[in-house]
Amino acid sequence: MTLPFFPVDLFDGDREALLDIVERVGTAPEQKFILGECTAAFEAAIRDSIGAADAIACGSGTSALMLVLRAMDVGAGDEVIVPAFGCAPLAAAPALVGATPVFADVDPWTMVADPEAVTRLITPRTKVLMPAHMFSVMADMPAFRRVADGAGVRLLEDSAVAQGGVLAGTPAGRWGDAGVYSFVQVKTFGMPGEGGMVVTDDRELGSTVRMLRNHGQDGTTRFRHHRIGYNSRFDEIMAAFQLHRFPTLPGRLERRAWIGEYYTGRFRELAGCGVLAPPSASDGRCYYVYSLLCERRDELHEFLAARGIGSHVYYRNPLPRQPAFAPYARPGQTWPAAELAARRSLAIPIYPHLTDQQVERIADAVCEFAKES
Ligand SMILES: *Cc1c(COP(=O)(O)O)cnc(C)c1O
Numbered sequence: 319m320t321l322p323f324f325p326v327d328l329f330d331g332d333r334e335a336l337l338d339i340v341e342r343v344g345t346a347p348e349q350k351f352i353l354g355e356c357t358a359a360f361e362a363a364i365r366d367s368i369g370a371a372d373a374i375a376c377g378s379g380t381s382a383l384m385l386v387l388r389a390m391d392v393g394a395g396d397e398v399i400v401p402a403f404g405c406a407p408l409a410a411a412p413a414l415v416g417a418t419p420v421f422a423d424v425d426p427w428t429m430v431a432d433p434e435a436v437t438r439l440i441t442p443r444t445k446v447l448m449p450a451h452m453f454s455v456m457a458d459m460p461a462f463r464r465v466a467d468g469a470g471v472r473l474l475e476d477s478a479v480a481q482g483g484v485l486a487g488t489p490a491g492r493w494g495d496a497g498v499y500s501f502v503q504v505k506t507f508g509m510p511g512e513g514g515m516v517v518t519d520d521r522e523l524g525s526t527v528r529m530l531r532n533h534g535q536d537g538t539t540r541f542r543h544h545r546i547g548y549n550s551r552f553d554e555i556m557a558a559f560q561l562h563r564f565p566t567l568p569g570r571l572e573r574r575a576w577i578g579e580y581y582t583g584r585f586r587e588l589a590g591c592g593v594l595a596p597p598s599a600s601d602g603r604c605y606y607v608y609s610l611l612c613e614r615r616d617e618l619h620e621f622l623a624a625r626g627i628g629s630h631v632y633y634r635n636p637l638p639r640q641p642a643f644a645p646y647a648r649p650g651q652t653w654p655a656a657e658l659a660a661r662r663s664l665a666i667p668i669y670p671h672l673t674d675q676q677v678e679r680i681a682d683a684v685c686e687f688a689k690e691s
Pocket residue numbers: 378379380381404405407408450451476478479500501502513514
């Protein structure tokens with residue numbers, strides 16, 4: 319594969335800096351490897367960049383979701399409405415805190431949770447709505463905000479893939495009572511390790527998350543446990559590396575957006591040929607992954623592979639069709655748009671260090687497939 323879907327050189331340009339940081343943190347007199355000054359500075363940088371009241375670094379995006387659900391007192395008997403199409407943590411996080419994930423169908427074009435489908439599933443047991451931004455499109459957060467407020471339930475925004483995205487002037491992560499980011503390798507602000515962040519304007523929620531991430535301690539009295547918490551702490555080396563990379567993030571996001579918009583422009587004419595690009599818009603876009611909907615998805619995957627271009631199918635099954643989550647599915651419920659997305663979506667490379675020629679080559683290949691076959 320000359321253009322792999324998952325590139326192995328994401329951090330090559332920052333290798334020296336990483337080695338310096340390992341040396342600096344590793345030999346510092348205080349020997350503090352988790353939740354130290356670098357983590358605090360990283361939290362402050364993220365918090366201030368989006369104007370949130372608090373930002374709490376933790377072990378992963380998945381545990382960020384769990385920490386927020388626990389801080390919202392979600393547990394046995396509660397329902398959390400999640401998209402039927404998406405990654406495992408959407409269903410696993412509510413289940414792991416003892417609640418029931420309820421699966422809502424998605425928009426057939428953008429593949430994000432559909433506010434009307436979510437509204438229909440609200441019951442007296444519903445405690446949280448948990449929409450997620452998907453691939454390159456943010457969920458309809460103004461609608462979810464209205465629905466959550468109207469129903470008197472909380473809104474947890476899974477913005478794990480949308481860091482840097484803005485919808486109607488509000489950054490991804492700040493539409494919900496809390497939002498989350500993930501820094502796993504492949505995400506837009508990925509790093510060579512595991513980590514996540516909770517962002518919130520609710521200070522009380524923030525301080526509860528802060529306690530829960532470190533065994534329920536309050537940060538002042540060690541070994542005094544106010545809550546049953548988790549070990550979901552943040553690594554100082556990773557925090558220093560993220561601080562080092564933060565100033566260059568906007569440039570990478572801009573490049574992703576340029577590539578995404580170029581693709582959408584090139585693919586607009588393919589809608590009648592069985593290849594559907596995301597809607598063209600600049601508001602509410604995140605360009606983490608660029609996913610197409612293709613009638614002959616597996617053929618396009620093969621066609622691109624034969625030309626040295628990697629592509630990837632993210633979710634081959636809706637969440638309620640996974641063995642682990644099927645027991646939570648409501649009997650008789652169906653998710654036609656999620657089923658279609660699982661059969662048709664195919665992601666093509668969009669990482670920021672693709673050259674213009676490479677981007678053009680990828681677009682040419684997709685157009686050739688759609689028009690010739
Ligand atoms: C990646 C991702 C997560 C989980 O983040 P991790 O850091 O991998 O645990 C949660 N939700 C969505 C939508 C994601 O894409």
